[in-house]
Amino acid sequence: MKHLLSISDLSKSDALGLLDTATELARVSDGPMKKLPTLRGRTIVNLFAEDSTRTRISFEAAAKRLSADVINFSAKGSSVSKGESLKDTAQTLQAMGADAVIIRHGASGAPHRLAQSQWMTGSVINAGDGTHEHPSQALLDAFTIRKHLSHGENDLAGLHVAIVGDILHSRVARSNVLLLNLLGAQVTLVAPPTLLPVGVEHWDANISFEFDDVVGNVDAVMMLRVQQERMQELYFPNAREYSRYFGLNRDRLKKMKSHSIVMHPGPMNRGLEITADVADSARSVIVEQVSNGVSVRMAILYVLLAGAPIEMGSLL
Numbered sequence: 001m002k003h004l005l006s007i008s009d010l011s012k013s014d015a016l017g018l019l020d021t022a023t024e025l026a027r028v029s030d031g032p033m034k035k036l037p038t039l040r041g042r043t044i045v046n047l048f049a050e051d052s053t054r055t056r057i058s059f060e061a062a063a064k065r066l067s068a069d070v071i072n073f074s075a076k077g078s079s080v081s082k083g084e085s086l087k088d089t090a091q092t093l094q095a096m097g098a099d100a101v102i103i104r105h106g107a108s109g110a111p112h113r114l115a116q117s118q119w120m121t122g123s124v125i126n127a128g129d130g131t132h133e134h135p136s137q138a139l140l141d142a143f144t145i146r147k148h149l150s151h152g153e154n155d156l157a158g159l160h161v162a163i164v165g166d167i168l169h170s171r172v173a174r175s176n177v178l179l180l181n182l183l184g185a186q187v188t189l190v191a192p193p194t195l196l197p198v199g200v201e202h203w204d205a206n207i208s209f210e211f212d213d214v215v216g217n218v219d220a221v222m223m224l225r226v227q228q229e230r231m232q233e234l235y236f237p238n239a240r241e242y243s244r245y246f247g248l249n250r251d252r253l254k255k256m257k258s259h260s261i262v263m264h265p266g267p268m269n270r271g272l273e274i275t276a277d278v279a280d281s282a283r284s285v286i287v288e289q290v291s292n293g294v295s296v297r298m299a300i301l302y303v304l305l306a307g308a309p310i311e312m313g314s315l316l
């Protein structure tokens with residue numbers, strides 16, 4: 001595996017190899033020696049043409065824990081804001097000896113363009129492209145689900161996950177549907193019809209417009225951010241109406257199975273898709289998703305740049 005562009009490029013064995021590697025690396029991170037020398041002398045570039053907190057910082061932490069040198073490059077404050085093209089940016093990074101570029105871009109397909117070009121020779125990792133995919137987020141979500149509901153081992157067969165909210169603009173939803181299916185879980189998408197993409201009937205997922213019918217029947221509820229910055233028209237009457245029908249609140253939390261978990265990729269609109277008390281409740285694994293993101297992103301860098309996954313139990 002040279003690049004990580006889409007979950008659809010992964011086999012089940014690739015995905016499980018990444019999750020197992022993340023489990024092993026998490027054990028290292030929990031121990032006294034947090035750093036591994038694996039990527040010493042390698043240069044990793046964080047190329048973010050869209051805003052990010054979690055993804056950018058956790059890829060940086062992951063690269064540093066593997067002893068790589070990290071260059072952070074954001075469009076704001078760079079020559080991209082003066083109109084420099086992706087090609088010229090990539091060639092500049094190549095000239096600086098980048099072994100891997102982690103790219104977030106507003107245009108769906110930008111990471112694929114970079115990977116397929118002759119502009120640079122290193123690995124390309126998709127950190128979110130337009131409304132297309134966010135594969136490292138789906139991997140950290142699967143890692144979190146596996147840790148809580150499959151005791152950190154095996155696939156996700158027999159589990160049922162609801163993904164709720166703004167599916168239309170969500171690259172997280174698309175990557176999660178692909179990965180959850182690959183790992184054997186059942187997925188139900190819950191959204192108003194206006195926030196479902198054209199062709200969603202061809203996705204490998206059930207579709208419901210009634211959150212109350214679904215919330216008590218699933219093992220994990222993954223809430224999605226309402227992406228108001230991508231909305232040029234009215235998709236629902238008002239915030240209050242949206243929260244009433246599609247928000248996760250205390251009443252819906254009470255209907256959930258006793259072992260089920262609450263997830264959100266962040267950033268959250270507290271009070272819109274999720275109430276603050278639910279986000280901060282004991283059932284919420286939202287903060288843990290962020291911590292797991294570091295181990296999973298270490299695993300991605302390890303597998304792409306060191307060339308092979310780590311077998312379970314082999315590091316310690």
Ligand code: CP
Pocket residue numbers: 051052053054055056128137265266267
């Ligand atoms: N989940 C996620 O991608 O968060 P950031 O936008 O903060 O990176």
